[in-house]
Amino acid sequence: MSAAIELSGIVKAYGDQRALDGVDMALPENAYISLLGPSGSGKTTLLRVIAGFEAPDRGRVLFGGRRIDGLAPHQRGIGFVFQNFALFPHLSVAGNIAFGLEQREKDPVTDPAKVKARVREMIALVGLSGLEDRAVIQISGGQRQRVALARTLVTEPNMVLLDEPLGALDANLRARMRGELRSIRERCGVTFLHVTGSETEALAMGDQVLVLDRGRIAQASPSGELYSNPASPAVARFLNCYNVLTGRPEKGVFHTAAGRLPLGSHLRPAAEAAYAIRYDRIDVRPLGAPIAEDEARFEGTFLASEYSGSAVNSFFNLDDGQVFEVEAHLSRKQPETYQEHGRYALVWKREDALVFA
Numbered sequence: 001m002s003a004a005i006e007l008s009g010i011v012k013a014y015g016d017q018r019a020l021d022g023v024d025m026a027l028p029e030n031a032y033i034s035l036l037g038p039s040g041s042g043k044t045t046l047l048r049v050i051a052g053f054e055a056p057d058r059g060r061v062l063f064g065g066r067r068i069d070g071l072a073p074h075q076r077g078i079g080f081v082f083q084n085f086a087l088f089p090h091l092s093v094a095g096n097i098a099f100g101l102e103q104r105e106k107d108p109v110t111d112p113a114k115v116k117a118r119v120r121e122m123i124a125l126v127g128l129s130g131l132e133d134r135a136v137i138q139i140s141g142g143q144r145q146r147v148a149l150a151r152t153l154v155t156e157p158n159m160v161l162l163d164e165p166l167g168a169l170d171a172n173l174r175a176r177m178r179g180e181l182r183s184i185r186e187r188c189g190v191t192f193l194h195v196t197g198s199e200t201e202a203l204a205m206g207d208q209v210l211v212l213d214r215g216r217i218a219q220a221s222p223s224g225e226l227y228s229n230p231a232s233p234a235v236a237r238f239l240n241c242y243n244v245l246t247g248r249p250e251k252g253v254f255h256t257a258a259g260r261l262p263l264g265s266h267l268r269p270a271a272e273a274a275y276a277i278r279y280d281r282i283d284v285r286p287l288g289a290p291i292a293e294d295e296a297r298f299e300g301t302f303l304a305s306e307y308s309g310s311a312v313n314s315f316f317n318l319d320d321g322q323v324f325e326v327e328a329h330l331s332r333k334q335p336e337t338y339q340e341h342g343r344y345a346l347v348w349k350r351e352d353a354l355v356f357a
């Protein structure tokens with residue numbers, strides 16, 4: 001797959017705050033890419049640099065092999081969908097979508113018949129047929145989201161940037177719109193770069209996920225790989241599905257404040273030493289239950305369990321006070337109930353742990 005867009009060495013500072021601190025990335029054509037990162041990691045700034053609303057202090061932006069960092073936003077052929085949709089409240093659904101086409105600086109379409117035909121096509125693409133003449137204040141949040149997307153797509157961008165596009169929707173609608181956005185993208189065949197602070201959204205939406213951490217790309221992976229293969233302790237923490245313990249490896253043992261853990265065979269080179277074990281790889285057993293040769297074990301005091309539809313997450317206090325989380329998927333087994341303040345053995349396979357050293 002050839003690259004739609006390539007960034008190299010992008011730096012953008014506000015005063016002495018570096019919002020982007022040397023971003024290198026290449027996005028494939030015709031793909032759904034999620035850009036995930038904690039609040040303040042630089043996601044919006046990165047989109048604004050790609051769109052041309054902000055000029056980088058350093059670095060290059062190439063689109064289809066051509067440098068675009070000197071071009072004005074409207075010359076880049078890149079669409080932008082804002083979190084709050086930014087629709088015109090006094091215009092109808094069709095009026096909002098037509099606006100993008102009639103008013104664009106490059107090649108505006110002025111023939112009313114052509115505008116009408118293009119708008120009708122876009123309305124069908126985003127599934128709003130029948131609502132053409134409705135005022136945008138008389139439609140639902142999800143429908144407004146689709147109008148915002150259609151207004152961008154009608155201009156035939158080569159790429160679409162979406163800044164937390166589902167952030168303003170309630171949880172049910174958000175889940176439905178994920179599938180909608182993916183299928184709309186497939187139908188129009190351009191790359192979508194979707195910014196989100198939610199790891200579940202990023203993994204559900206993206207063919208590929210980029211993780212931004214303090215203004216740098218910490219990882220770029222196919223979404224299936226990110227969960228099982230975080231590149232650093234920071235990414236593992238941010239994914240919210242790993243217990244990450246700090247400490248140091250020494251002679252086959254990882255020393256942490258909560259105790260010592262025997263190591264498996266594989267250590268991952270990283271700037272920070274840490275031991276990470278996924279919530280759903282841990283088994284909870286009675287304190288005296290034996291463990292196998294290839295397993296590791298901590299003891300913990302049960303704190304609480306939390307049900308979330310398809311899983312139950314249980315929290316245990318380790319001996320140093322740190323909270324350890326265990327996830328059991330309900331499709332696989334009946335949830336266990338644990339005794340309040342009871343002591344349990346938390347057991348996992350050594351090879352399931354990711355050890356950064």
Ligand SMILES: Nc1ncnc2c1ncn2[C@@H]1O[C@H](COP(=O)(O)OP(=O)(O)OP(=O)(O)O)[C@@H](O)[C@H]1O
Nearest residue numbers: 014017019037038039040041042043044045046197
């Ligand atoms: N116009 C600005 N002036 C000064 N500082 C800014 C400006 N825009 C962003 N920043 C700072 O740059 C950093 C990155 O901000 P940015 O909005 O890109 O992060 P983000 O990952 O999109 O965050 P969020 O998820 O909270 O929207 C932050 O520390 C922010 O305070």
